[in-house]
Amino acid sequence: xxxxxxxxxxxxxxxxxxxxxxxxxxxxxxxxxxxxxxxxxxxxxxxxxxxxxxxxxxxxxxxxxxxxxxxxxxxxxxxxxxxxxxxxxxxxxxxxxxxxxxxxxxxxxxxxxxxxxxxxxxxxxxxxxxxxxxxxxxxxxxxxxxxxxxxxxxxxxxxxxxxxxxxxxxxxxxxxxxxxxxxxxxxxxxxxxxxxxxxxxxxxxxxxxxxxxxxxxxxxxxxxxxxxxxxxxxxxxxxxxxxxxxxxxxxx
Numbered sequence: 001x002x003x004x005x006x007x008x009x010x011x012x013x014x015x016x017x018x019x020x021x022x023x024x025x026x027x028x029x030x031x032x033x034x035x036x037x038x039x040x041x042x043x044x045x046x047x048x049x050x051x052x053x054x055x056x057x058x059x060x061x062x063x064x065x066x067x068x069x070x071x072x073x074x075x076x077x078x079x080x081x082x083x084x085x086x087x088x089x090x091x092x093x094x095x096x097x098x099x100x101x102x103x104x105x106x107x108x109x110x111x112x113x114x115x116x117x118x119x120x121x122x123x124x125x126x127x128x129x130x131x132x133x134x135x136x137x138x139x140x141x142x143x144x145x146x147x148x149x150x151x152x153x154x155x156x157x158x159x160x161x162x163x164x165x166x167x168x169x170x171x172x173x174x175x176x177x178x179x180x181x182x183x184x185x186x187x188x189x190x191x192x193x194x195x196x197x198x199x200x201x202x203x204x205x206x207x208x209x210x211x212x213x214x215x216x217x218x219x220x221x222x223x224x225x226x227x228x229x230x231x232x233x234x235x236x237x238x239x240x241x242x243x244x245x246x247x248x249x250x251x252x
Contacts, residue, residue, distance in 0.1 A: 003043055004036070008225050012070040012217045013051075013063060014044065017227045020059040020204040025050055040064055052078050055158065060087070060209030061227035065217075073217035078155070084213035087150040087160060088133075088229060090206035090236065092181045093169040094146045098132045102163035106156055115176050116158045118166060127153040128163050134237075136244035143181045145172065145240055149210075160207065172206035183236055188243035201236040208233060 005017040016036065018024070023035035040048050044066070051063040051074045065071035077083045107123035109115045134147040146169065150160045161177050164170055170178035182200045186192035213224040229237070 001034070001039060003039060007061060007227055008223075010218075011066065013065055013074065014040070014048070015061060015063050015212075015225050016040075018054060018059060018062045018209075020057055020230070023056045024053050024062060027056070036062065037064075051075055052083075052155070054209055055161075055205075055207075057205040058087075058207045058209055059204070059227075059230050059233075061212055061225055062209065063212060063214075063225075070217040074214065077214050081153065082214070084211075085152055085209070086211040087152070088208045088210045088233075089148050089150060089160065089164070090172045090183070090202070090233070090240075091146045091148055091164055091169040092143055092172050092179055094135050094137060094144050095130065095132055095148065095164075095167060095169050099130065100167075101127065101129050102167065103127045104163065104166065106159070106162060108157070116156070116162050118162065124156055125154060126156040126159045126163070128160055129153065130164075134241070134249045136240045138244065142187060143183075145183065145244075147237060147240075161205075173200075173203065174205055174207075183240075185239055185243075188239055190243075201239060202232045204232075206233060206236070 004019060007015040007017055018036060025035050025037040037050055048064050048066055049071050051065050051071065054062050065074055104118050104126050105120065105123040106116050106126050107119055109117040129151040131149045132146055133149055136145040138144040152159055161171055161174055165177035172183060183202055184198060184200055185194060186198055208229055209227060211224065211226045213222060216223045
């Protein structure tokens, strides 16, 4: 199988635009599942290593180190929380505030392995800053949506998914923390005359790792990398902008 699109590569690192539904590394819950680490090592050699992780359902920018020196330098930045990370999501429902921060203590749900939950103590602190980029309100009886930027300040499993769900605006197509809501063109466009077997505009989790800013291990200068939105994510936004009852863009 070919590698995902390469966003950046040099002697020290390589960055990919990972598709949704691909594991970063082998997972005990899906030991037979295809994963990016093994694929990269098959193409680039056994020394290549993951610097950070994305949930399998999350698409977008993921960084690999080509040698131990680069791995140690980059991993140190993630551990010290000096890496700037940005994600783009589509939420079901519009957040109450245009800018807000969610700060919760969370841990794995003992009753439902693979799912996180909010607790008062004996968990891990998690913090994310959110900015609403665009609002897509809808007539009564229909779902509204929003396009939101997320800047996590910690790196907990499912952090942004849980944070947005706790605000009452889960990420579109989040099977763990969300609703059954789907985004269909027929629900947006009046007089829709498309196919009877219409499919959702975006079928996977609408969570995309869009950017990283960090210090390069060789040049020791700041480097910013960006991953474009997946095509179906971009198309979904195009139709939301075109057919929502009163779309509102919050930032230039």
